[in-house]
Amino acid sequence: MSDMQELITDSARRLLGELSTREAIARMEGGGWDPESWSTITASGFVDVLVEEAGEAAGDHWSRTYPVLHAIGLKSLPFPLAEALLCRGIAATAGLAGADGLVTLAVQDRELQLELSPNGRLTVDGRLPEVPWARCADHLLVAGRVADQDVLALVGLRGDHVQLAQGANIAGEPRDDVTLRSAKAVEWIAGSGFATGALLRHLALVRSAMMVGAAEAALELAVRYSGERRQFGRALSQFQAIQQMLAMLAGEVTAAKTITRAAFASAQREPQAFDVAVAKVRAGRVAEAAASIAHQVHGAIGFAREHPLHLHTRRLWSWRAEAGAESYWAECIGREAIARGGHQFWADLTASQTARA
């Protein structure tokens, strides 16, 4: 890890940890919103971490974003920092003029219906399910096509053209269904190279890093608890069965972490499609091991609402399904690999990252 990354890791964990109190998380799950804490976050500069700086090496903005996203997962931050920083980063890279306030994004793998009127007015129609934090956001980032061109657009989330049905994921994080009816884009850009699939890929990578953080938190809790809890006259950590399970979990977490960090390291202007798919598969799969092993080690106390373990496991179950579950990304990888054929497998696997793009 570079000094820069270490610095970001430390400061992100400190600040986000302070804001992720049990009370703040409970307030979020109850549908509350704390504007004061959110201003603290926006003032911290983390929302701009994914904005490319002039003169820096290609992809540096991705490397420095990983520790922030990881900290969001590690601390169960009850605020939409991941979505906000992602939208700012994408807008900056795409050359889309920014919008005030909180921006969230809608991802899907189907094309969104966009219409461009002769006077240059772009309108958006469609039903967008499970948009993260839509109720708190001012603008929505969407991707679609107009006249054979990829279009990235910002749509206002307040007004008559927007219908919002509040919902939540398993972890109680806001996921609202948004219906747009001839919603006028406040800003848009065509031909920036960001297609529908690009938004999905970006969010998949973001969720992968968050899952690694959440899984590490679950592992840490389980390791600590196994040393504290005594049964049959000795600590749980003294039992081989417990040691073997936790070692297994450490293996799964390390695998997910290694490949997710690799996807951030190989990202240039955008992350590499293959690397994102692999990261989301392995990070998603860690949810199974983390939840089953960490809960097994904790016994009944970990199943109690008062214990913090569920903050991490419920997030893992939520995030593994968002932005494409493991099966979605595995199918993408598999189709490509089968089409390429067995004789290409090793050459493709070892192809240098930039050549793959």
Place this chain on the structure above:
Amino acid sequence: MEAFSIPECSLDAQCEELRMEVRQFLAEALADRSPAQRAESWSGFDREFSRALGARGWLGMTWPKRYGGHERTALERYVVLEEVLAAGAPVAAHWVADRQSGPLLLSHADEQTRQRLLPRMARGELVFCIGMSEPDSGSDLASIRTRAERIGDAWQLNGTKLWTSHAGRADYMIALARTTQVKDAKHAGLSQFLVDLKTPGVTIRPVLNLLGEADFSEVVFDDAKLPADSLLGTEGAGWAQVTAELALERSGPERYLSSVQLMIEMLGAARVDERRDAIALGNLVADFATLRRMSLGIAGMLTRGQDAGRLSPLVKDQGALLEQRTPQVAHELFGGAMHTTPSLDAVMRYTVQAAPSFSLRGGTREILRGIVAKELGLR
């Protein structure tokens, strides 16, 4: 758990150039090798092939030139290893010598022995085997009973080694033996010896494995006399030496690539429009990509002289899970021979039978996880 962070490692242009060179060589050298033969992975034995690799300078790559080595980087060596494994080359005749016996001799043999053996090992001329397991000592390695007694200037060896891969075809063994019995300290009093397998008093009997191959052996020492310089390193320091040797044994790409030929065959036989195939194989591709990143990260640590002994057991465990999941997926997708091709079928039959050994050799899954648990602070 910051204890488990495998640093990123990327390969430079020199490594990638070398990769192309190796790949081209292998395409020609292995043109006649069938998929089923390739599936033998690093169990395939061919002295001639090993000598050909040696002639190219691809054995003993990191060793000093004065011992026949080539003073190349650990990452360049890594590239050669992963290429020969992915191609299914028969590497067993040099694998142990190149991976662990050579480095062990470099660290612990006397100058004369190094001069005598290392250049021949780097040429692919000498086959080494690993003298660790015994009939009553597998995972509990420190409980070995093979004894070495000092008789005047020389040593006398008595005992039995078991499950010794390729002993029947090997020239030398590096054997772990007890030199002194230290009460309540089973890790003390062990020493390592270089054993010329032609020594009188050494009897080698092949043991068939479940595939019907005579790959491993029982090696009996009956008053076998070894010269004074056969003691490697320090008398009584065998446990530390063998632990370092095991770290080398556990850290390489062979620990996740044993089933790669089956993966290649499956990708050839699968149908692109079959969703079930795509998901199952896509999951495996993701695992291969993940394990390669982890394995490369370990190689990067070794290159920088960092201790990878804490992390390599974890990577080996993950690697064996992939190696063993692959034949299971093959069965789920292609079992019953309705959609299979002859080469897929042959590779599948081989790999499913070889798979149990993947989480035994080089340290069982339980031993590896025990090491990981120690790193977690659990024991």
